[in-house]
Amino acid sequence: MRTLIRSGGPVLSRRSLAAGAAAGTLLAASGLSADRARAADPLKVGFVYVGPVGDYGWSYQHDQGRLALEADLGDAISTTYVESVPEGADAERVVAQLASGGHGLIFATSFGFMNATLKVAKSFPDVVFEHCTGYKRADNVATYAARFYEGRYVIGVIAGLMTKTNVIGYVGAVPIPEVVRGINAFTQGLRSVNPEATVKVIWVNSWYDPGKEREAAETLVAQGADVLSQHTDSPAPVQVAAEKGLYAFGQATDMSAFGPEAHLTAIVDDWRGYYIERTRAVLDGTWTSGDTWGGLASGMVAISDYNTALPDTVVAAAEAARTGIETGTLHPLAGPLTDQAGTERVAEGEAPDDGALLSMDWFVEGVQGQAPR
Amino acid sequence: MDALAHGDWIIGLGALLVAMIRAATPLALAAIGELVAEKSGVLNLGVEGMMLVGAVAAFATMVASGSLPLAVLAAMLAAMLMALLFGVLTLTLMANQVATGLALTIFGVGLSAFIGKGFIGIPIDGLAPLSVPGLTDIPLLGPVLFGQDVLVYASLALTLAVSLVLYRTRAGLIIRAVGENHAAAHAIGYPVIGIRYLCVLFGGAMAGLAGAYLSLVYTPMWVETMTSGRGWIALALVVFATWKPGRVLLGAYLFGGVTIIQFHAQGAGLAVSPHVLSMLPYLATILVLVLISRDSVKIRLNAPACLGKVFRSET
Numbered sequence: 001m002r003t004l005i006r007s008g009g010p011v012l013s014r015r016s017l018a019a020g021a022a023a024g025t026l027l028a029a030s031g032l033s034a035d036r037a038r039a040a041d042p043l044k045v046g047f048v049y050v051g052p053v054g055d056y057g058w059s060y061q062h063d064q065g066r067l068a069l070e071a072d073l074g075d076a077i078s079t080t081y082v083e084s085v086p087e088g089a090d091a092e093r094v095v096a097q098l099a100s101g102g103h104g105l106i107f108a109t110s111f112g113f114m115n116a117t118l119k120v121a122k123s124f125p126d127v128v129f130e131h132c133t134g135y136k137r138a139d140n141v142a143t144y145a146a147r148f149y150e151g152r153y154v155i156g157v158i159a160g161l162m163t164k165t166n167v168i169g170y171v172g173a174v175p176i177p178e179v180v181r182g183i184n185a186f187t188q189g190l191r192s193v194n195p196e197a198t199v200k201v202i203w204v205n206s207w208y209d210p211g212k213e214r215e216a217a218e219t220l221v222a223q224g225a226d227v228l229s230q231h232t233d234s235p236a237p238v239q240v241a242a243e244k245g246l247y248a249f250g251q252a253t254d255m256s257a258f259g260p261e262a263h264l265t266a267i268v269d270d271w272r273g274y275y276i277e278r279t280r281a282v283l284d285g286t287w288t289s290g291d292t293w294g295g296l297a298s299g300m301v302a303i304s305d306y307n308t309a310l311p312d313t314v315v316a317a318a319e320a321a322r323t324g325i326e327t328g329t330l331h332p333l334a335g336p337l338t339d340q341a342g343t344e345r346v347a348e349g350e351a352p353d354d355g356a357l358l359s360m361d362w363f364v365e366g367v368q369g370q371a372p373r
Numbered sequence: 374m375d376a377l378a379h380g381d382w383i384i385g386l387g388a389l390l391v392a393m394i395r396a397a398t399p400l401a402l403a404a405i406g407e408l409v410a411e412k413s414g415v416l417n418l419g420v421e422g423m424m425l426v427g428a429v430a431a432f433a434t435m436v437a438s439g440s441l442p443l444a445v446l447a448a449m450l451a452a453m454l455m456a457l458l459f460g461v462l463t464l465t466l467m468a469n470q471v472a473t474g475l476a477l478t479i480f481g482v483g484l485s486a487f488i489g490k491g492f493i494g495i496p497i498d499g500l501a502p503l504s505v506p507g508l509t510d511i512p513l514l515g516p517v518l519f520g521q522d523v524l525v526y527a528s529l530a531l532t533l534a535v536s537l538v539l540y541r542t543r544a545g546l547i548i549r550a551v552g553e554n555h556a557a558a559h560a561i562g563y564p565v566i567g568i569r570y571l572c573v574l575f576g577g578a579m580a581g582l583a584g585a586y587l588s589l590v591y592t593p594m595w596v597e598t599m600t601s602g603r604g605w606i607a608l609a610l611v612v613f614a615t616w617k618p619g620r621v622l623l624g625a626y627l628f629g630g631v632t633i634i635q636f637h638a639q640g641a642g643l644a645v646s647p648h649v650l651s652m653l654p655y656l657a658t659i660l661v662l663v664l665i666s667r668d669s670v671k672i673r674l675n676a677p678a679c680l681g682k683v684f685r686s687e688t
Contacts, residue, residue, distance in 0.1 A: 052597035210592035222388040
């Protein structure tokens, strides 16, 4: 459906037209309706979040990106967000509502919004969509994600040097490649400095349930872990570490407030740069579809301030790993990689390509726990 | 497991029991309150919403005043206000209880998020567990019996008190009479609406206490929708327990227990899919429901006959 009537309506802005033209879908229509658009109309940018902005994790960081965008581009744009959108039929309704409400650029920030976004994008060729962590694209749908596993290698190095029991507890959300890849990179970092250490994984089967995350963390501590890492969204595991006098790493955002002594550092999702860059591209009419998978070097993944209690040697080792990854001399999942059964999966001198990374469903040696089936 | 020495095993079991009780306490608190409301014939599906408002009120008060008793009190009062709203709508204005309860939950989710905006990412000192010198250090039983926090003991005392009041006192008899047959209770001269208001308010206070337990003790923080469906589990527990206070407590421990045991099983490397393990609590509920339901008389005897029915004094 070519929504010419809607395009010519009062909600249209010149910039969203430019976006449509850039996507190569509305060239013919743009001349027709451009004169109806009001020049002063700001570009409306919509954000769809899977969690509440107050989750202090994933959705919170996306919203920080939105706020940075507002601060940077000022009157040229206006932003809207919809939070706690379930990954199902509701997502399509929300995305469609934003698109028909005159938004020229829509960021859908969860994997589960993929099909909904693509479906809506088909009906709104003059609107530009950005989908986070997905793999399906279209002329007006780009995808983006961050290489969090790079950061996880770095904190793995820190964990390896700080553990005394040689057992690291890892609270996992859901057994999908994204999480498995992170656990593997963490383990490789860990064992690069401490080959004796192992990682114990407990799945809570939820991205966000402070109570369950706490209990999983407690269980790991009861089973001998003295450093905790997490791939869930609440600061509960950090609190457990603080309570027990152990160490932990924050997830998605700096969680040091919840355990100033326990919190060694955090892997921070930093979407600010990407959101500003892509919105500028839409404003300039230079936006094109594509896939962005940024890591430490791009700033999309950041390591927050190190705990001042960390010995200099540990900080130096972590920084060396970080620099190595940033400059490309170190691949977090470089071979030789053997799986839990001892079979070699990646040969020495090789590294898994992005396709292999995106479908990773096996654990490297040194991980205790079950790989997804 | 072989790697663990005998002493470690005892400590591990102790930790498991403590965790089970901790996970069960918010469920038990909320469910006991709902049980009293339902015994008087009022079905309040707004438990989740009342818990959230209680949790945020407790947290906000804790940040502002630094006083735990005050924070707990604020949680109970805030959730009672929510319950009062429910009471006015369903008892005085005679709105449909199911619809109003659902609306109360949705309202509570939004209201708590709104109040809590400024409290995200702020740390507080939570309520620490008790430590009785000498007693808490006894292996296994020490931490389980003497190493819990005050609210755990409060949940046990309140369950006992509710059970005694409902089944051993005149007040309990009146509450049950109102829930069984409000017309008859009214005819004898009992103020049906007034009694129901009190029971609904008690349910609110307990839900507030459960919320306070989450934001002050269990995970001392405020994050939106932090109850993660525990209010709904509490509602299910009341039915699961066939409206018996003792069974509510047992059910809560079963629920908490299965959740914790599946984590320990995962950590111990048991080769069971985590998906199957996380289904276990719900599977257990269905199983027990089926077992209990075989005896239909028992259910009918315990379920309040007027549950969810609107009372009009002229009828």
